[in-house]
Amino acid sequence: MARRGTEAFPDLGAHCDEPDCNQLDFLPFDCDGCGKVFCAAHRTYRDHGCAKAADQGRTVVVCPDCGDAIERTAAPGGPQDERGILEAHVRARRCDPARKRKPRCPARRCKEPLTFSNTSECKACGAKVCLRHRFPADHDCAGxxxxxxxxxxxxxxxxxxxxxxxxxxxxxxxxxxxxx
Structure with a gap:
């Protein structure tokens, strides 16, 4: 277990539990896998060779059809390979390819997808357009x-x-x- 702090300030910081390091770090990281304390250089599972790293972390598979992120589960008997997870996703009827397509700017020859951060509503015609075409003169404004x-x-x-x-x-x- 890491020694905490210094003689003058015993509650401030901790020494790194990596045997070759032992650096006093005033903002130490607690590993949720092995429970030891590490400095910034050894905070990741790979950097300190954590034995419980395989048990930690969450991984997901992204469906190419609908864009959903499906979490891999460690349940016994559950599909763990990517193909099996995607097939189970489709069989469960959660896959909707129409959700993946984002709306596009209606201005002529503009292919910009409209998201929450680059969408503007025209005050004259009420059309949702990208920021480049937000002024009525920049898009075919009916209003x-x-x-x-x-x-x-x-x-x-x-x-x-x-x-x-x-x-x-x-x-x-x-x-x-x-x-x-």
Whole structure:
């Protein structure tokens, strides 16, 4: 078992249990296989030759059809080879190839898959597009023309109100005041 700490600070750190190392490490690693304490250089099962390394760790097989990760189990009688695990997955009717295909950006000639981090919803047409095509001018936006017409109508109403008010207004980008 590793000696803990130093004389001045007995609760701080531990010496590495690797026989050739014995380094004092202030952030030691406890091996969940053998229960010994190791420094950063010997923390993995392979680095310190852990006898219980085969019992530890989880391995999975990824289904090429649906993309599911199936954990290998150590149950007796259960399939352990990759082919047997995948056949059991298909027989259990958990394999759905339609789930693997990610939606793609609807912009012309764009093949970018849409994920949670690169998807934007167009405010004009409501289409989900990639970040490269997030502006209405960058994709065939059906709602952009309607939004442009609405913006033009709003600008016309504002101009009509300014002309009919007979008051003063400040011209944009200048300090001049225009009175009618």
């Amino acid at each position: 952009a023309s309607a939004a442009a017409k609405a913006a033009g109508a709003a600008a016309a109403r504002r101009d009509a109100q300014k002309q009919g008010s007979g008051g003063c207004c400040v011209l944009p980008n200048s300090a001049a005041i225009l009175c009618t």
